[in-house]
Amino acid sequence: MGVVLSVYTEAAFKEYILPSINxxxxxxxxxxxxxxxxxxxxxxxxxxxxxxxxxxxxGYYIIKNNMQxxxxxxxxxxxxMVHSLFKDEISVIVKKIESVFHVYKKFxxxxxxxxxxxxxxxxxxxxxxxxxxxxxxxxxxxxxNGYRIENSSPNGVYVNSQQVNDSAELTxxxxxxxxxxxxxxxxxxxxxxxxxxxxINKNILMPYVFDRDVTMLLNxxxxxxxxxxxxxxxxRNYEKLDSDxxxxxxxxxxxxxxxxPLFMTIGPSLTMALPMLLGCMxxxxxxxxxxxxxxxxxxxxxxMSVASAGVGVLWTLFNMKYQKKEEKAQExxxxxxxxxxxxxxxxxVKERYSETERRLEETYPSASVCLNYDxxxxxxxxxxxxxxxxxxxxxxxxxxPFQFEMEIPKKQFTLYHxxxxxxxxxxxxxxxxxxxxxITVDLLEKNLIGxxxxxxxxxxxxxxKLLSVQIASNNCYTDVKLGYIYDNASSADYRRFDFxxxxxxxxxxxxxxxxxxxxxEDASEVFYELTKIxxxxxxxxxxxQREGVIKPYYVIFISDISMxxxxxxTKYALSKDPQYGLTTILLTDRYEELPNDCxxxxxxxxxxxxxxxxxxxxxxxxxxxxxxADDSELEHFARHLSSLHVAELEEGGEIPNSITFFEMLGxxxxxxxxxxxxxxxxxxxxxxxxxxxxxxxxxxxxLDVHEKY
Numbered sequence: 001m002g003v004v005l006s007v008y009t010e011a012a013f014k015e016y017i018l019p020s021i022n023x024x025x026x027x028x029x030x031x032x033x034x035x036x037x038x039x040x041x042x043x044x045x046x047x048x049x050x051x052x053x054x055x056x057x058x059g060y061y062i063i064k065n066n067m068q069x070x071x072x073x074x075x076x077x078x079x080x081m082v083h084s085l086f087k088d089e090i091s092v093i094v095k096k097i098e099s100v101f102h103v104y105k106k107f108x109x110x111x112x113x114x115x116x117x118x119x120x121x122x123x124x125x126x127x128x129x130x131x132x133x134x135x136x137x138x139x140x141x142x143x144x145n146g147y148r149i150e151n152s153s154p155n156g157v158y159v160n161s162q163q164v165n166d167s168a169e170l171t172x173x174x175x176x177x178x179x180x181x182x183x184x185x186x187x188x189x190x191x192x193x194x195x196x197x198x199x200i201n202k203n204i205l206m207p208y209v210f211d212r213d214v215t216m217l218l219n220x221x222x223x224x225x226x227x228x229x230x231x232x233x234x235x236r237n238y239e240k241l242d243s244d245x246x247x248x249x250x251x252x253x254x255x256x257x258x259x260x261p262l263f264m265t266i267g268p269s270l271t272m273a274l275p276m277l278l279g280c281m282x283x284x285x286x287x288x289x290x291x292x293x294x295x296x297x298x299x300x301x302x303x304m305s306v307a308s309a310g311v312g313v314l315w316t317l318f319n320m321k322y323q324k325k326e327e328k329a330q331e332x333x334x335x336x337x338x339x340x341x342x343x344x345x346x347x348x349v350k351e352r353y354s355e356t357e358r359r360l361e362e363t364y365p366s367a368s369v370c371l372n373y374d375x376x377x378x379x380x381x382x383x384x385x386x387x388x389x390x391x392x393x394x395x396x397x398x399x400x401p402f403q404f405e406m407e408i409p410k411k412q413f414t415l416y417h418x419x420x421x422x423x424x425x426x427x428x429x430x431x432x433x434x435x436x437x438x439i440t441v442d443l444l445e446k447n448l449i450g451x452x453x454x455x456x457x458x459x460x461x462x463x464x465k466l467l468s469v470q471i472a473s474n475n476c477y478t479d480v481k482l483g484y485i486y487d488n489a490s491s492a493d494y495r496r497f498d499f500x501x502x503x504x505x506x507x508x509x510x511x512x513x514x515x516x517x518x519x520x521e522d523a524s525e526v527f528y529e530l531t532k533i534x535x536x537x538x539x540x541x542x543x544x545q546r547e548g549v550i551k552p553y554y555v556i557f558i559s560d561i562s563m564x565x566x567x568x569x570t571k572y573a574l575s576k577d578p579q580y581g582l583t584t585i586l587l588t589d590r591y592e593e594l595p596n597d598c599x600x601x602x603x604x605x606x607x608x609x610x611x612x613x614x615x616x617x618x619x620x621x622x623x624x625x626x627x628x629a630d631d632s633e634l635e636h637f638a639r640h641l642s643s644l645h646v647a648e649l650e651e652g653g654e655i656p657n658s659i660t661f662f663e664m665l666g667x668x669x670x671x672x673x674x675x676x677x678x679x680x681x682x683x684x685x686x687x688x689x690x691x692x693x694x695x696x697x698x699x700x701x702x703l704d705v706h707e708k709y
Contacts, residue, residue, distance in 0.1 A: 001096050002020070002096070002097050002098075002099065003017075003018040003052055003074065003095070003096055004095045004096075004100070005018065005093070005094060005095075006092070006093040006095065006180060007030065007035070007090060007091070007092055008090070008091040008092075008156075009035045009037070009088070009089070009090050010156075011035060011162065011163055012034055012035045012036065012158070012161050012162055012163065013161050013162075013163070013177055014034070014161055017100050018047075018052060021047060022047055022048075022049070022050060023048055024046070024047055025044070025045070025055070026045045026047065027043065027045070027489075028042070028489075029041070029042050029043075029490060030090065031489070031491035031494045033456075033491040033494065035088075037084065037086070038084070038088060040491050041059060041060060041082075041084050041088070041090070042057065042059070043060070043092075044057045051074070052074045053071055053073060054074070054080070059084060059085050060082050060083060060084045060085065061082075061083055062080050062081070062083075063080065063081040074094045075096075076094060076096040077093070077094065077130055078093070078094040079092070079093055079094075080093075080094070093130070093180070102182075102193050104182070104184060104191035104192060104193050104194075105191070105194050106190070106191045106192075106207070107189065107190050107205035107206060107208060108188060108207075108208050109140075109188050109190065109204070109205060110188075112124075112142070112205070113141070114139055114140065114141050115139065115190070115204065115205070116136065116138075116139050117137050117138045117139070117140070117178060117181070118133060118134055118135050118137040119133045119134065119137070120135040121199070123136065123201075124200070124201040124204045124205060125183075125192070125199075125200060125201070125205070126198070126199040126200075126201075127178070127181045127198045128197055129179045129180045129181070129197055132155050132179045133153070133155070133178065133179050133181075134152065136152050136153075137151075137152060137153040137178055138150060138151055138152060138157045138178060139152065140185075140190075146169060146171075147170040147187075148167050148168060148169045148170060149164065149167060149168055150166070150167040151165060151166060151167065155179060157177075157178055158176070158177040158178070159174055159175070159177075160174055161175070161177070170185045171185075172186060172187055173185070180195075181193070228645050228666050229643050229645065230646070230647060231375045231380070231381070231644045231645065231646055232646070233382060233646060233648075234378035234379075234382060235382070236379075236382040236384075238387060239362070241356060241360070241403055242352065242403070243403045243404065243405075244404055245404070245405045245406075245407060246345070246348065246349055246404050246406045246407070247406075247407040248342070248345050248406065248407065248408050248424040249341075250409035250421060250424070251334070251338045251420035251421055251423075252334050252338065254331070254334070254420075266312075266316050266317070268312075272309070274305075276304065276305035276308065277305040277306065277309075280305060334420075335420065338423075342427065345427065349404070349431050350431070352404055353431050356403065356404075356434060360434075360438050361437070363389070363438075364392075364393070364394040364440055365394070365438075366394065366627045367469040367628070367629040368627065368628070368629065368630070368633075370469050370470060370473035370474070371469060371473070371629065371633045371634065371637045374640065375644060380473060380644075381473075381474065381476035381646070382474070383474045383475055383476075383479075385479065385549040385551060389440070389442070390479075391480070392441070392444075393443065393467055393470035393471060393474065394438045394439065394440050394470055395439050395440065395463065395466060395467070395602070395611070395624055395626055395627065396438075396466075396627045397437060397438060397625050397627075398436075398437070398439040398610065398622060398623050398625060399433050399434065399436075399437075399623065400434045400437050400439065401432065401433060402431055402434055406428045406431070406432065408425055408427075408428055411425070436625075439611075441467075441602065441611060443467075443471075443553075443555060444549070444578075444583075446583065446600045447575070447576040447577070447578065447580075447582065447583050447584070448573075448575075448576055448583070448586075448597060448598050448599070448600065449583065449585045449586070449598070449600050449601075449602060450585075450586045450588065450598040450600070450601050451463050451587050451588070451601075451603075451604070452589070452591050452594070452601060452602070452604070452605060453589055453604050454589055454604070454605040454606060455589060456492040457492045457493075457559065457587050457588060457589045458492070459604035459605065459626075460559075460588065460589065461492075461496050461497075461559065462604065462626070463602055463626060464557050464559075464585065464587055465499075465634060466627050466628075466629055467585070468482065468500070468503070468557070468634075469634060471505070471555060472503050472505055472641060473637075476648070477503075477504040477507070477552075478551075478552065478646060478648045479551055479552055479553065480505060480552060480553050480555060481506070481507075481508075481552045481555070482500070482503055482505040482506050482555055482556075482557070483506065483515035483530065483554065483557065484497050484500040484515070484517070484556075484557050484559075485517050485523050485526065485527075485556065485557065485559065485560065485563055486517070486560055487519065487520070487559070487560040487563070488518035488519065489519065490560070492559075492589070493559050493560065497518070497559070498635065499631075499634050499638040500516050500638070501514065501516050502635070502638035502641065502642045503641060504641055504642055504644065504645075508529065509552065513525075513526070515529075515556070517563075520563055523563045523567075524567065527564075527568070528569075530554070530556070530572070531567075531568045531569045531572065533554075534569075534572040534580045537550065537579060538579070538580065549581075550579070550580075550581030551581075554580075554581060554582045554583070555582075555583045556573065556582065556583070557585045558584065558585070558586050558587065559587040561586055561593065561594075561595070574595060574597045586598060591603070599613060599614045599615065600612075600614075601613075608621070609623065609624055610622045610623040611624065659693060664691060664693060664694065664700075687704050688704060688705045689702050689703070690702065690703050
């Protein structure tokens, strides 16, 4: 007999099936986000001699029948109230059942516009449990565009485990719970878990009769791909970034004339006339002193000296004006010629700048672009170990230094200021930084990375999803293996890594182990398998290495660091030795929770978004605007990848122990296999080729009796 705990809060509902164990401890974690509690709450239980008990916990106390619960065996129909230290109230109903598996009975709502549910016998579905179902508890009402359910009871109705206060629209497959009554809505069909407490009005709800001829499968966008698709990895069109040197020469020397005062310029012309002027004045004075008369001839010398001085000054002024004009023309020519040279150099820099932006964007597309990769585009899994960016993946966009080195004249001390000499530095400053270009992290160089994501690691998990998309879309599963270690019982990790199980990268080379663990027990098994691999690499056994890259390379995401405690794998996880071919990525909500060995941080919090080395200053931190990956698109992408296979054999692949006939053919039912078509197309004179099973690595094994062995 099994035991089921039905847990209710004002926001949500969930059932926990207790395991078939004995004389052991057991814990149930109520996720805070799911039940809308202040924090996660761990309920501690134990089973002794076949009886289940609640154990005392530091974060809660239990009330049963208005009294403190004191280690009493859990009985069928027990109702307990769990009170947390944060004053959260949780109702727990104990049910003992014969089997945990139930067969739902289906009923058709032919022409019924309303289905009533409650404990009153007049309802179409009459049900009661421990007196907690109201007389008229709920109604399922048909509308023009579908169905909706209305709640009429203070105890509530739960649709898809979430409480409905007033009403809610019902979609195909909606799961309805009313105090233990389970109903699955299938459009005009209700699948009901009928118990002894349930009475169905079969005049309204008629039993469904199965008819194979009219049964069809529904399409689903998230449906996993069925069968195997062989995919050929096309060569990568890879344009490396140029890294050359651009030299900008200094401007021509500016012509500088020695300026002097105007008096010093015209002074020589004036002073040259002074001797003549003095001579004339002496002659006039001498003649006057001797009693003679001054003639006009004597004054002619005076006029000549003054005129000579005036002409000299005039030519000096003309010469000064002409010289200034020449200097201006020469400066304009120098400015024009050097400006044309700078425009030419600027266009050269700008062209290479734009080309770099284009190559970066095409080489490292965003996660949203990678989610659209498929087998028809030729870009899926096109990286290999020969590429220098084999494991260099984009996180988002930000600023990067322009890889071209721009050489400009060194700034030197000069006596005179020249504006043109500042132009090369101006050009370099404008183009020395690339803006809004892809920012990448190289997982080959960084063997231990911490991701800090703030409250409940939400943003850290978002970054882990970005890296998962980039790796899964660009690196083949034969080259890179992914691993995910998390605690699905915590609200921070709950269902955040559901996509991971679909990636072909999470399977071991022999396809016997999947490196995905959602609990501590599963984590120990995964760590054990990984430890065997890295111990072999440490001892130099069966290490496949080309040009420094070990194949396959392992990237392990660990969302709960506490799972490393006591594990031998910790030695390899926290090591930075490249011989292991391993990069460990640790996810936390605070920087302080990372281990001391972790020196490279990717932070995505309200305080800072980017990545940095702890040994570098804050001014050297790389800021990033992180990309976004839609959860539904990610799961659809992962499901599609699960059906793709490459013809490359994985090193160490082993022959499967056994496979079923349907697994070998890649079908779920014999009707899916086109027997008649295969028979009609058979050409025995060409080959008699039959599928026998699978070889190492999961590839098909054929026998053709026409071939000679």
